[in-house]
Amino acid sequence: MAAAPQQDFDTVVMKFGGSSVADADKIKNVAQRMVAMRERGMRVVGTVSAMGKTTDGLIALANEVSATPAGREMDMLLSTGERISCALVAMAINDLGYEAVSLTGSQAGIETDAAHTKAKITNIRADRVVAALDEGKIVLVAGFQGVSPETKDVTTLGRGGSDATAVALAAALGAACEIYSDVAGVYSADPRIVPEARKQPRISYDEMLEMSASGAKVLMLRSVELARNHGVRVHARSTFSDEEGTWIGEEGMEDAIISGVTHNEKEVVFTLTGIPDRPGAAATVFDAVAKHGVNVDTILQNVVHGVAELSFSVPTEDVPAARAAIEDAQAELGEMTVEEDHDLGKVSLIGAGMRSHPGIAAKMFRTLADLDINLRMIATSPIKVSCMVKKSEVPTAVQALHAAFELEREPAEEEAVRG
Ligand code: ADP
Ligand code: ASP
Ligand code: MG
Numbered sequence: 294m295a296a297a298p299q300q301d302f303d304t305v306v307m308k309f310g311g312s313s314v315a316d317a318d319k320i321k322n323v324a325q326r327m328v329a330m331r332e333r334g335m336r337v338v339g340t341v342s343a344m345g346k347t348t349d350g351l352i353a354l355a356n357e358v359s360a361t362p363a364g365r366e367m368d369m370l371l372s373t374g375e376r377i378s379c380a381l382v383a384m385a386i387n388d389l390g391y392e393a394v395s396l397t398g399s400q401a402g403i404e405t406d407a408a409h410t411k412a413k414i415t416n417i418r419a420d421r422v423v424a425a426l427d428e429g430k431i432v433l434v435a436g437f438q439g440v441s442p443e444t445k446d447v448t449t450l451g452r453g454g455s456d457a458t459a460v461a462l463a464a465a466l467g468a469a470c471e472i473y474s475d476v477a478g479v480y481s482a483d484p485r486i487v488p489e490a491r492k493q494p495r496i497s498y499d500e501m502l503e504m505s506a507s508g509a510k511v512l513m514l515r516s517v518e519l520a521r522n523h524g525v526r527v528h529a530r531s532t533f534s535d536e537e538g539t540w541i542g543e544e545g546m547e548d549a550i551i552s553g554v555t556h557n558e559k560e561v562v563f564t565l566t567g568i569p570d571r572p573g574a575a576a577t578v579f580d581a582v583a584k585h586g587v588n589v590d591t592i593l594q595n596v597v598h599g600v601a602e603l604s605f606s607v608p609t610e611d612v613p614a615a616r617a618a619i620e621d622a623q624a625e626l627g628e629m630t631v632e633e634d635h636d637l638g639k640v641s642l643i644g645a646g647m648r649s650h651p652g653i654a655a656k657m658f659r660t661l662a663d664l665d666i667n668l669r670m671i672a673t674s675p676i677k678v679s680c681m682v683k684k685s686e687v688p689t690a691v692q693a694l695h696a697a698f699e700l701e702r703e704p705a706e707e708e709a710v711r712g
Contacts, residue, residue, distance in 0.1 A: 304336040304426065304468035308436065308459035312475040313532040314378045315345035323532070324385035326473070327431055331391060336426045338462055340436045341382055342455040343374025348437075361613075364409025368438070368449045371410070372398070375435035375455065383433045393431040396421065398438035398447070403458065405439035405448045408586060412448035413515070414439060414457060417465035434462060452610075453513035460516045464523035472512065477531035478539030479504065479511055481700035482554045486691050489701045493552060494537070497545030500552045500645055503677045506590075507641035508557030517541065548704035550646030551653070554694045556687050558638040560590060560606040562670070563615060565622075567629040568601040578603060578622045585618040587611040591639070591672040591679060604670060606639070606681065637669055638687035641679040642694060654678045660697040666690055 307330060309323045323341065331337045342348075351370050355362040362370075379395040386393035402418030425432045436455025439448050450457050456472060463470035479501065480490040496504070498521035505514040511529060520527050520541060530538025545552060568574050575594060582589055588611060593604040607615045612633070619631055640661075647653050654671075657678055661668065666689070670681040682690055695701065 302335075302467075302469040304338065304466050305330060306338045306340060306459050306463040306466065306468050306470050308340040308455055308470075308472045309342065309532055310455065310472075310474045311342040311345050311347065313473055314341050314382065317381075319532075320344075320378070320381050321385050323473075324382050324389060326532070327382070327393075328386060328389045328391050331431055336468075337431045338422060338426070338466065338468065339379075339382060339431060339433045340455055340459045340462065341375065341378045341433065342436050343371075344378050344381075347374040347377070348452070365446055368409050368412075368447050371449050372435070372438040372447050375437050379433045379435045383431075386431050386433075391431055392429060393433060394425050395433040395435070396425075397435050398458065399440035401432075401434040401462075403434070403439035403461070404442050405450070407441040407444045407446065407448065409446075410449055411451040411586065412439060412441065414450065414461045414519070417461055419462070419465045422462070422466070434458060451513070451515065453510055454515070456513040456516035457519055460519040460523070460525050460527060463525045463527075464519065469528070470520070470525050471528045471530060472516075473530055473532040474511060475532065476511060477534065477536055478529050479509065479541070479553070481552070482691055482695045483509065483556065486556070486688050487554075487695045487701075490695065491701050491703075493539050493546060493549075495540045495542065495545055496552055497543065497645060498541065499676060500545050500643055501541045503641070503643045503674065504553050504555050507555040507639065507643065507677065507679060508559075509553065509555045512541070545645055546704055549644060550650050550704075551642055551644035551698050551700060553643050554691055554698070554700065555641045555643060556638060556691050557641075558684055558687055559609045560637065560639060560681075561609055561612050561615075562591075562604055562606045562634040562637050562681065563619065564602065564604040564632045564634070565619065565629050566600070566602045566632075568603055568626060570596050570599050570601045574601060574626060575603060577625050578619070581618040581621040582607075582615065584621070585614040587615045587618055591670050591681065593670050593672075606637075606670070634669075636684050637681045638684040639679050639681050640687060640690045640694065641677055642698070643677045645676050647676050647678070656697065657694060660693050661690055664689060664693055
């Protein structure tokens with residue numbers, strides 16, 4: 294049996310994702326893990342996602358019923374998934390002889406802004422959770438949801454949002470944070486694409502932010518932001534074993550140059566041509582984009598013969614909002630040609646060690662060139678290099694980069710080989 298998470302905590306938030314609660318047996322397993330933690334003297338708050346692919350199913354259903362479902366109604370619908378799993382886990386815990394109570398996000402005091410389907414947690418009034426813990430109960434909080442104090446409506450936090458629920462609860466309760474999933478931690482690449490990927494013992498907030506932002510869905514981006522902002526150390530680990538997972542905190546692996554290669558196939562690239570080449574044109578486009586709540590990732594601008602061409606990538610779910618934003622921009626800037634490319638994916642290399650090791654980008658581009666993979670867009674940060682390539686080439690690119698940078702090896706082993 295694994296040790297309690299950390300000596301100095303008496304409360305732990307244990308979050309289990311959709312695949313961990315996909316059926317009745319798995320729900321019983323999760324209940325057992327929470328009870329085992331309770332039996333070691335910890336106060337336990339459980340946060341669970343909707344069962345299996347429930348959320349995908351509900352979204353598909355909404356889209357069958359309506360081409361433009363209202364955000365408020367989407368959140369009424371989607372928040373039910375987590376209520377179901379939460380209540381079921383509470384029942385299973387009761388059967389094991391422990392008292393449990395399930396709460397919706399709203400009942401648990403999770404307050405958010407009013408941005409439906411991508412709300413941000415603004416505050417947690419944890420008194421009800423604390424009172425139930427004081428009564429010796431295991432408290433189940435439905436993940437991925439909250440309530441806007443302004444509109445009094447139920448909100449959801451965006452895909453993968455139960456991770457954010459868990460981290461925010463841990464921050465509010467001064468608790469340890471354990472995020473359990475079908476992988477045993479954060480790996481050097483998605484183990485589904487690179488089976489020899491290596492589990493990282495530690496990873497820094499900055500690296501994890503870049504990894505999550507560029508597609509490593511093992512932790513939702515917003516949950517990592519919350520963890521960094523509130524100094525919550527997150528332990529990402531396996532639902533199905535007791536092995537040590539990955540610790541996300543201030544410190545990463547000092548010896549590692551690259552901590553991972555990530556990929557994202559759920560982005561669409563918009564290209565606007567014929568934009569007037571004058572100050573403020575890009576600002577007009579991105580003001581409109583921001584007003585429609587679109588999360589823009591990579592941006593590329595080119596000016597040829599006095600006319601600007603602007604490309605930017607957005608998550609697939611933001612495509613309708615991006616289209617509306619571009620219409621608004623055209624009203625101000627005049628007609629332009631708008632193209633959408635749905636056939637691109639992004640491959641990124643992330644590592645704090647890049648700061649002190651020049652040549653990483655060159656080696657990345659060479660590796661992809663040797664495979665005849667064409668780069669459509671490139672974006673960099675001090676600790677990341679991203680390339681947009683054809684979607685069908687993404688798995689090959691990820692595998693090739695993982696091999697070229699020898700990410701399956703221990704950093705120390707790498708040093709020894711070099712030395
Ligand atoms: P949950 O349903 O428990 O929230 P997710 O499906 O959101 O779990 O996240 C876990 C998945 O993330 C894994 O199954 C894995 O395929 C994927 N993944 C992508 N990149 C990585 C990575 N670098 N390390 C670990 N898992 C990753
Ligand atoms: N059920 C939600 C989703 O599928 C939230 C989560 O799993 O964290 O995105
Ligand atoms: Mg997830």
